[in-house]
Amino acid sequence: MGNKIITITRQYGSGGREIGQKLAENLGVDFYDNKLLEIASGDSGIHKSHFEENDEKRSNSFLYLLSTTYGQGGVPFDDTLFFAQLGAIQKIASQQSCVIIGRCADYALRDFEGVVNIFITAPFEVRVKRAIECYGITKKHSEEYVRRIDKQRTSYYNYYTDKRWGMPQNYHLCLDSSALGIDGSVVLLKQFLDDFYK
Amino acid sequence: MGNKIITITRQYGSGGREIGQKLAENLGVDFYDNKLLEIASGDSGIHKSHFEENDEKRSNSFLYLLSTTYGQGGVPFDDTLFFAQLGAIQKIASQQSCVIIGRCADYALRDFEGVVNIFITAPFEVRVKRAIECYGITKKHSEEYVRRIDKQRTSYYNYYTDKRWGMPQNYHLCLDSSALGIDGSVVLLKQFLDDFYK
Numbered sequence: 469m470g471n472k473i474i475t476i477t478r479q480y481g482s483g484g485r486e487i488g489q490k491l492a493e494n495l496g497v498d499f500y501d502n503k504l505l506e507i508a509s510g511d512s513g514i515h516k517s518h519f520e521e522n523d524e525k526r527s528n529s530f531l532y533l534l535s536t537t538y539g540q541g542g543v544p545f546d547d548t549l550f551f552a553q554l555g556a557i558q559k560i561a562s563q564q565s566c567v568i569i570g571r572c573a574d575y576a577l578r579d580f581e582g583v584v585n586i587f588i589t590a591p592f593e594v595r596v597k598r599a600i601e602c603y604g605i606t607k608k609h610s611e612e613y614v615r616r617i618d619k620q621r622t623s624y625y626n627y628y629t630d631k632r633w634g635m636p637q638n639y640h641l642c643l644d645s646s647a648l649g650i651d652g653s654v655v656l657l658k659q660f661l662d663d664f665y666k
Numbered sequence: 667m668g669n670k671i672i673t674i675t676r677q678y679g680s681g682g683r684e685i686g687q688k689l690a691e692n693l694g695v696d697f698y699d700n701k702l703l704e705i706a707s708g709d710s711g712i713h714k715s716h717f718e719e720n721d722e723k724r725s726n727s728f729l730y731l732l733s734t735t736y737g738q739g740g741v742p743f744d745d746t747l748f749f750a751q752l753g754a755i756q757k758i759a760s761q762q763s764c765v766i767i768g769r770c771a772d773y774a775l776r777d778f779e780g781v782v783n784i785f786i787t788a789p790f791e792v793r794v795k796r797a798i799e800c801y802g803i804t805k806k807h808s809e810e811y812v813r814r815i816d817k818q819r820t821s822y823y824n825y826y827t828d829k830r831w832g833m834p835q836n837y838h839l840c841l842d843s844s845a846l847g848i849d850g851s852v853v854l855l856k857q858f859l860d861d862f863y864k
Contacts, residue, residue, distance in 0.1 A: 499766060539805055555693050584845075598804070634834060636834050637677075637789075639840070641840065641842065641845070642837070642840035644838045645841070648862060652861050656858055656861065660845075660846070663846050664845055664846060
């Protein structure tokens with residue numbers, strides 16, 4: 469039996485990260501989110517702060533493009549970051565079972581065996597509420613903020629991969645986290661994974 | 667506890683209909699697919715054969731439009747059919763628990779309580795194989811046929827509803843039926859529904 473690799477893509481404020489964390493705990497495997505950036509940073513020699521600025525969004529400002537350093541071969545800087553993360557994801561997945569959140573992980577591991585791709589959604593108003601209550605977003609800016617993060621994730625994914633973010637055919641399972649709640653979602657996903665990997 | 671209404675939207679050849687049938691059996695509720703057309707036909711006075719021609723596709727041929735009969739108030743004929751089906755779906759759902767396949771049922775029941783919307787997918791090559799083996803589609807035309815049916819369902823749904831067919835935010839759960847197989851999918855969906863309705 470090879471590694472069990474679970475990738476979780478999620479709408480902002482859907483609780484996808486928390487679900488991923490609890491699922492990893494339940495399965496007894498490592499969970500990769502920010503930690504991924506450290507590994508990528510360690511391997512590529514690019515300082516961690518550069519990853520954090522570019523985390524899952526694509527710089528589309530012309531001024532930014534002018535001001536960033538070009539890497540080897542004239543590759544725009546955030547492309548270098550992307551490929552560094554991609555390499556880190558592939559390295560981890562070849563070594564161990566794990567849960568990976570975002571970072572186009574489903575795309576990075578498209579040729580790997582034993583990968584389960586999950587997409588977590590929730591209704592817009594639920595996500596706005598979560599943004600306010602859990603992420604400290606001010607009520608006034610919450611709706612606009614949620615839309616903006618979704619848009620960033622979508623354009624990042626669509627730019628770097630040959631797929632379209634959030635289309636159900638990319639995933640084995642898509643789940644509205646508000647249907648069963650966070651814990652109920654973890655239980656259902658565990659059931660799915662137990663059956664898939666048996 | 668109100669009615670348990672499960673709507674199943676599906677990509678052609680994904681086994682969504684078979685999953686729905688087995689799920690309905692498992693839950694001890696009625697299953698509506700073609701039967702729906704009979705009810706709609708019975709209520710609206712429109713002969714069943716007209717429904718079957720128009721089942722989940724929208725006539726986009728100009729010649730067809732010229733040749734069809736306009737109903738009351740100058741509504742194009744297939745719009746009359748759509749609204750007749752919509753009414754039939756709402757009538758059934760207000761009377762009993764059931765599983766309903768396609769027919770924009772999730773849209774028809776958007777204001778009803780206790781509705782679970784499910785979307786069934788499968789990889790393209792799996793669906794082509796199913797079309798050949800289960801639906802008698804010739805190998806030569808199978809790929810084109812599968813694409814065409816999906817396109818028909820998409821444009822039918824997108825035309826008549828204010829949503830976009832197959833977007834994960836329309837559904838509580840989307841499932842790739844090839845991940846666990848037909849029977850495994852039924853087991854998982856039953857688990858989801860048990861938890862949702864408890």
